[in-house]
């Protein structure tokens with residue numbers, strides 16, 4: 363990942379609405395956040411600083427979106443922030459109780475070859491609902507750091523901050539091969555012909 | 565028995581067999597072929613139609629729901 367001359371690395375937080383992006387953002391940045399209006403829109407986004415070791419990160423909390431084909435103005439701003447490479451690193455935030463839905467966006471971002479890390483948030487809710495999430499398995503499969511967090515208690519946030527510098531560009535071919543190897547991506551009942559490591563053929 | 569999603573009764577469950585609309589639109593919400601779903605709400609005229617998939621509620625217009633085929637089990 364490239365560092366700007368002043369040693370600041372920008373981190374763009376992306377995720378579906380309501381996954382806890384802003385709660386995580388607040389935990390990461392504390393009380394120094396600045397709200398900006400995206401030019402030409404009525405959409406605001408928030409940026410703040412995180413100092414971790416000797417590195418200063420500028421963290422940007424993008425509006426929530428379900429995909430990179432925007433449906434409304436807020437989603438469009440999220441996609442523009444990504445397109446403009448406002449993040450040296452993209453932090454993909456997933457709701458641990460709704461992983462499959464969030465992975466759609468995650469794969470779209472990974473395909474664009476940004477250095478990424480994943481925050482698997484809402485682990486407390488997943489635990490309460492007895493949803494077991496194999497974070498280590500997802501990390502192995504995707505080849506990018508995956509950190510479990512609970513934004514409201516702050517659990518995992520320090521680890522997440524430390525993992526930013528380990529961000530990786532996902533190797534989509536390698537992911538596809540690992541999926542084909544394990545066959546774990548298949549739904550039990552309906553095979554998915556013709557696409558290889560599929561992320562959801564209609 | 566095959567039905568379009570727009571005709572599913574409240575509480576009925578089934579598995580998605582075909583999506584004729586832009587897949588992207590529904591896939592990014594977690595609705596894709598092979599997924600099991602349950603009808604939660606179906607408002608007349610334009611919708612919304614709300615279904616439950618993996619304990620996540622997904623809302624769409626009636627038009628879009630009409631382009632999804634579901635196999636009732």
Ligand SMILES: Nc1nc2c(ncn2[C@@H]2O[C@H](COP(=O)(O)OP(=O)(O)O)[C@@H](O)[C@H]2O)c(=O)[nH]1
Pocket residue numbers: 377378379380381382383384385386426483484485486487511512513514515
């Ligand atoms: N239980 C629990 N609630 C969370 C967690 N993270 C966020 N929330 C709550 O989830 C809701 C949505 O969070 P928010 O940060 O606004 O989500 P955003 O839309 O992704 O920015 C808020 O009520 C948060 O307090 C978490 O890890 N655990």
Ligand SMILES: [Mg+2]
Pocket residue numbers: 383384385426
């Ligand atoms: Mg927010």
